[in-house]
Amino acid sequence: MSKSIVVIIAIALLVSFFVYLGISNYFAPQSPKSTTTSPTTTTTLSTPGTTIMLNGAGSTLQAPLVVYWSDLFKRETGIVVNYQGVGSGAGQSMFFSGVVDFAGSDPPLTHSQYLNYSGRVAQIPIAVAAVAVVYNLPELPRDIHLNFTGCLLAKIYKGEVTRWNDPTIRALNPAVADRLPDKNIITVYRSDKSGTTNIYTAYLWKSCPSEWPQNYVGLSMPDFVTTSPNSIGGKGSDGLTSTVKNNPYSIGYVELQFALSSNLQYASVENAEKEFVTPTNQTIYRAVENAVSYLPSSPFDDWSEAAFKLILAPGNDSYPLTTFTFQFFWGKYSDTAHQNAVQKWVNFILTKGQENMLEGYYPLPKELTSRLLSRFGGA
Amino acid sequence: MVPDLVPGRNSSTLYNVLVGLNIFFVLTILLLTLYVMVSKSSTSIFAVNISLFSNKWSPENGEYGLLIPLVGSLLVSTLAIPIVLIFSIPLVIAIVEYARGSLSRILDVIVDLTAGLPTIIIAYIGLAFLSSWLKNWVEEPLNRFLNFIPLFSCKPLAGQNIGTAALILAISTVPFTTALIREAYKMIPRSLVEALYSIGLYKEEVAYMKISMIKPAIVSAILFSTSRVLTETTIVSLLAGNQFVMSSCIFTPMITIPSLIVNNYGYSTIYPLLDSVLFTSALFLYTISLALNFAGLYLNKKLEVIVGG
Numbered sequence: 303m304s305k306s307i308v309v310i311i312a313i314a315l316l317v318s319f320f321v322y323l324g325i326s327n328y329f330a331p332q333s334p335k336s337t338t339t340s341p342t343t344t345t346t347l348s349t350p351g352t353t354i355m356l357n358g359a360g361s362t363l364q365a366p367l368v369v370y371w372s373d374l375f376k377r378e379t380g381i382v383v384n385y386q387g388v389g390s391g392a393g394q395s396m397f398f399s400g401v402v403d404f405a406g407s408d409p410p411l412t413h414s415q416y417l418n419y420s421g422r423v424a425q426i427p428i429a430v431a432a433v434a435v436v437y438n439l440p441e442l443p444r445d446i447h448l449n450f451t452g453c454l455l456a457k458i459y460k461g462e463v464t465r466w467n468d469p470t471i472r473a474l475n476p477a478v479a480d481r482l483p484d485k486n487i488i489t490v491y492r493s494d495k496s497g498t499t500n501i502y503t504a505y506l507w508k509s510c511p512s513e514w515p516q517n518y519v520g521l522s523m524p525d526f527v528t529t530s531p532n533s534i535g536g537k538g539s540d541g542l543t544s545t546v547k548n549n550p551y552s553i554g555y556v557e558l559q560f561a562l563s564s565n566l567q568y569a570s571v572e573n574a575e576k577e578f579v580t581p582t583n584q585t586i587y588r589a590v591e592n593a594v595s596y597l598p599s600s601p602f603d604d605w606s607e608a609a610f611k612l613i614l615a616p617g618n619d620s621y622p623l624t625t626f627t628f629q630f631f632w633g634k635y636s637d638t639a640h641q642n643a644v645q646k647w648v649n650f651i652l653t654k655g656q657e658n659m660l661e662g663y664y665p666l667p668k669e670l671t672s673r674l675l676s677r678f679g680g681a
Numbered sequence: 682m683v684p685d686l687v688p689g690r691n692s693s694t695l696y697n698v699l700v701g702l703n704i705f706f707v708l709t710i711l712l713l714t715l716y717v718m719v720s721k722s723s724t725s726i727f728a729v730n731i732s733l734f735s736n737k738w739s740p741e742n743g744e745y746g747l748l749i750p751l752v753g754s755l756l757v758s759t760l761a762i763p764i765v766l767i768f769s770i771p772l773v774i775a776i777v778e779y780a781r782g783s784l785s786r787i788l789d790v791i792v793d794l795t796a797g798l799p800t801i802i803i804a805y806i807g808l809a810f811l812s813s814w815l816k817n818w819v820e821e822p823l824n825r826f827l828n829f830i831p832l833f834s835c836k837p838l839a840g841q842n843i844g845t846a847a848l849i850l851a852i853s854t855v856p857f858t859t860a861l862i863r864e865a866y867k868m869i870p871r872s873l874v875e876a877l878y879s880i881g882l883y884k885e886e887v888a889y890m891k892i893s894m895i896k897p898a899i900v901s902a903i904l905f906s907t908s909r910v911l912t913e914t915t916i917v918s919l920l921a922g923n924q925f926v927m928s929s930c931i932f933t934p935m936i937t938i939p940s941l942i943v944n945n946y947g948y949s950t951i952y953p954l955l956d957s958v959l960f961t962s963a964l965f966l967y968t969i970s971l972a973l974n975f976a977g978l979y980l981n982k983k984l985e986v987i988v989g990g
Contacts, residue, residue: 311705486838493923525739528924529925529926534934535923535936535944537918537923537944549839552839
């Protein structure tokens with residue numbers, strides 16, 4: 303290596319060192335960011351030229367809907383909404399660290415998160431979605447929906463019911479009992495942390511606490527599922543869907559739109575009134591309608607229990623695996639233009655957005671949208 | 682006017698600046714990567730209340746054992762590399778020794794193109810078609826007839842297991858390894874090859890001798906390929922089954938380090954040590970991969986000495 307190259311590397315190192323010193327001094331007086339006491343506003347809203355741009359990230363479940371809405375919203379207001387489906391957890395992290403202006407999240411803020419951000423973060427449910435229990439039984443046509451109770455599903459995931467022709471499954475499905483094959487049940491679950499797993503495990507707990515205690519409820523499956531050689535983990539909703547689709551005699555759970563779009567067989571699930579209900583527009587809407595009076599009245603309230611209120615909602619025709627998908631916004635943004643853009647976006651979601659849903663997503667009840675609009679969408 | 686083609690003092694300075702800056706950037710990227718990984722992972726490495734080498738993984742309960750994914754990563758590589766070699770060495774001989782004219786050129790281009798194919802394509806083909814085919818026609822017969830061998834002792838539950846992942850990984854790596862070995866094979870001086878023929882050896886004997894001459898290059902290709910297989914993410918995430926199970930049977934679903942990272946990073950801020958533990962697992966892979974690449978480069982140098990005389 304020639305001497306001059308060594309000199310150039312040395313100069314570059316020195317310059318970098320001083321630049322680093324300068325940057326550290328510049329930022330030193332500011333208090334460090336903390337996730338427990340986050341700043342009240344985010345400053346990432348960008349305004350290239352005259353176009354206002356809102357950046358969002360999070361739930362992959364709501365991504366197709368948000369992309370569809372953002373197109374309609376841009377045509378109406380000229381405001382561009384960018385959304386990246388990176389997963390609810392990553393979306394929350396990006397939102398609280400100020401990388402994006404709003405987060406898409408399937409679970410609401412946990413109670414402890416709510417206490418940290420109380421009064422500063424608005425949680426807006428944007429649509430209703432449902433989780434379907436899907437299976438792959440080549441012996442049965444797609445228009446037959448097998449009946450499952452929460453206790454039976456819990457026993458299947460615990461490895462206590464292992465064969466498709468088990469007497470418990472046959473007893474619940476007398477019309478097709480003779481067609482149930484003598485095959486091992488392959489249980490499929492989400493290997494990544496997922497709001498869908500949270501809803502599914504919460505349903506198992508609420509409907510059958512003796513088989514599935516509350517400490518099994520969470521964003522991931524309990525140990526006995528993740529360490530079982532009879533289970534397979536699929537990453538993401540698409541991974542789980544492909545795994546069930548490609549493995550005959552498997553069972554899993556996935557958002558309804560994935561079950562519909564991939565033509566998977568899906569089950570009728572026992573609800574709070576001991577009725578077996580398949581997920582349809584009617585049964586999903588009835589679940590929300592029957593639970594709406596138990597929900598918080600403001601987006602600034604604690605919604606951590608709201609997801610559980612929808613699961614196993616009362617009513618003969620309520621589908622029990624129903625959930626909201628949320629977006630989180632700051633209560634106050636750093637400048638008026640962006641504050642107005644957010645208000646317009648929320649207004650759009652709760653009015654025109656509810657009239658323009660994609661397959662697999664369902665609108666919120668009017669009572670709920672008007673409650674939310676009166677507290678947050680006032681612009 | 683004819684331009685001055687001889688580099689003068691100015692162009693020489695510019696050359697030195699560009700070379701110097703490039704070296705600086707490469708060094709900086711390497712050091713920064715190491716710095717970020719070490720500083721991020723140190724929290725979990727020095728945490729007293731967790732055991733990184735246990736076989737329990739449950740961030741909800743503060744358990745962050747990396748043993749099973751680590752074993753999964755090593756197992757999938759150990760299974761894949763012999764399969765890669767079984768296919769790539771005969772492929773090199775076929776392309777260089779037996780294929781003639783345009784067929785040889787077409788095979789060369791196919792190997793080069795497929796070596797750079799995105800793994801997601803192979804992963805999806807593997808998931809949609811090969812996994813169930815392998816289960817029905819390869820794995821179940823192996824279990825039925827050879828179940829006294831521990832590797833095949835369990836009945837495959839589904840197409841997603843460590844054996845399927847290893848085989849699909851091997852398929853995706855064959856062109857890469859073939860390209861590496863082919864280059865070394867072609868470097869053998871013509872005079873040496875002619876000398877081999879002149880003593881009356883047949884073509885297959887010459888091929889065998891040539892393969893013996895490039896042993897260091899084959900070992901270095903194995904090391905580079907192992908590093909690639911070890912760090913591959915998409916194929917194992919979709920095909921290994923993602924289960925925290927340790928078994929000597931290759932038809933068991935298992936998880937590897939890259940799968941673990943991909944499955945957990947989205948929620949790494951929710952659990953106190955998860956972010957740091959994922960960086961530690963990445964550091965393990967980074968260290969193993971760097972060591973393999975370093976050894977591969979060393980052996981390549983050795984080959985240059987042999988071939989260059």
